[in-house]
Amino acid sequence: MKKKDVLVLEELLGSNKKIASQIREKLEQRGILTANFLGSPGSGKTSLLEKIAERMKPGFKMAVIEGDIETERDAERIRAKGIPAWQIVTGGACHLEAKMVGKIFSELPEGLDFLFIENVGNLVCPASYDLGERIRCVLLSAPEGDDKPKKYPKAFTTSNCLIITKSDLIPVLPFNLEQAQKEALEVNPKLEIFVTSALKGSGMDELVGFFLSSLHDLRQKNA
Amino acid sequence: MHELSIVANLFEILEEKAKEKKAKKIVSVKLRVGKLSGVVPEFLITAFDIYKKETIASKARLKIEGVPLKIQCLRCGAEMIKDDFVFICSSCGSTELKTLSGTELLLERIEMEV
Numbered sequence: 001m002k003k004k005d006v007l008v009l010e011e012l013l014g015s016n017k018k019i020a021s022q023i024r025e026k027l028e029q030r031g032i033l034t035a036n037f038l039g040s041p042g043s044g045k046t047s048l049l050e051k052i053a054e055r056m057k058p059g060f061k062m063a064v065i066e067g068d069i070e071t072e073r074d075a076e077r078i079r080a081k082g083i084p085a086w087q088i089v090t091g092g093a094c095h096l097e098a099k100m101v102g103k104i105f106s107e108l109p110e111g112l113d114f115l116f117i118e119n120v121g122n123l124v125c126p127a128s129y130d131l132g133e134r135i136r137c138v139l140l141s142a143p144e145g146d147d148k149p150k151k152y153p154k155a156f157t158t159s160n161c162l163i164i165t166k167s168d169l170i171p172v173l174p175f176n177l178e179q180a181q182k183e184a185l186e187v188n189p190k191l192e193i194f195v196t197s198a199l200k201g202s203g204m205d206e207l208v209g210f211f212l213s214s215l216h217d218l219r220q221k222n223a
Numbered sequence: 224m225h226e227l228s229i230v231a232n233l234f235e236i237l238e239e240k241a242k243e244k245k246a247k248k249i250v251s252v253k254l255r256v257g258k259l260s261g262v263v264p265e266f267l268i269t270a271f272d273i274y275k276k277e278t279i280a281s282k283a284r285l286k287i288e289g290v291p292l293k294i295q296c297l298r299c300g301a302e303m304i305k306d307d308f309v310f311i312c313s314s315c316g317s318t319e320l321k322t323l324s325g326t327e328l329l330l331e332r333i334e335m336e337v
Contacts, residue, residue: 125225128261153308154261189318
């Protein structure tokens with residue numbers, strides 16, 4: 001018996017990364033802006049998507065992929081707004097992977113402008129998986145507390161955009177908005193920050209405007 | 224807790240490499256895990272020990288080298304280790320930084336019996 005030491009230097013998530021790059025390339029070629037929403041369970045991801053659907057400018061078409069451990073409920077909520085939605089039921093897995101998104105790719109309608117992916121509610125695991133998105137948004141709801149960016153750095157360092165949700169509750173919570181924004185920017189100085197309330201509607205127009213201008217940037221790049 | 228799916232990916236690579244090198248068994252596996260890789264080394268070891276049963280690596284040991292988060296300032300050139308995840312240059316305050324290491328999740332080497 002001979003011992004052999006084999007140098008490999010291979011990324012463990014290399015196969016996911018490869019699929020994600022292929023998805024990104026195809027989506028961007030079609031001029032579809034894709035955003036991956038990360039956030040804890042109950043941070044308001046689905047409610048935010050419902051409001052985005054309501055406020056989307058006429059003439060723009062969006063679709064949603066919902067990731068959950070169980071049930072079709074979130075996709076049903078989105079469909080009720082007249083938006084095509086696919087539900088990925090992970091059956092226990094705590095995150096979405098690129099290959100799951102890849103399976104839906106061929107079903108996406110023609111003429112789509114936006115594809116929003118709602119990841120499984122979890123501020124840890126989804127951060128490690130590229131899904132082929134152009135924009136990653138991390139949600140932080142006010143009731144969760146202002147200390148989350150430092151506690152869950154990976155979700156914040158890998159995102160382009162931070163959406164603070166349920167901001168209408170801030171007056172009755174010990175949530176320091178300035179502190180939350182400061183710590184988020186320390187972890188990732190390039191974060192675009194939106195302070196929103198899906199319930200009251202504040203900050204929603206700015207957020208939809210951000211997606212529209214990101215779509216414009218993508219199409220400019222393609223032109 | 225996505226460590227189990229990562230270990231499943233690891234075993235795909237291990238089995239492929241073992242076949243390629245015609246290994247009889249895998250003795251040890253060495254990973255490099257960055258501070259900002261998003262995984263917990265202890266959980267990787269637990270998941271590895273569960274997963275390895277009845278595989279070519281059933282007796283293998285998983286070794287993990289932790290890699291600190293190292294960044295370089297693009298303005299003043301200073302290199303620094305950031306344990307606090309604050310992406311601001313400690314010497315000049317710039318936020319134009321490059322990550323040199325600490326995000327990796329890498330299979331470095333495999334020790335096999337052939």
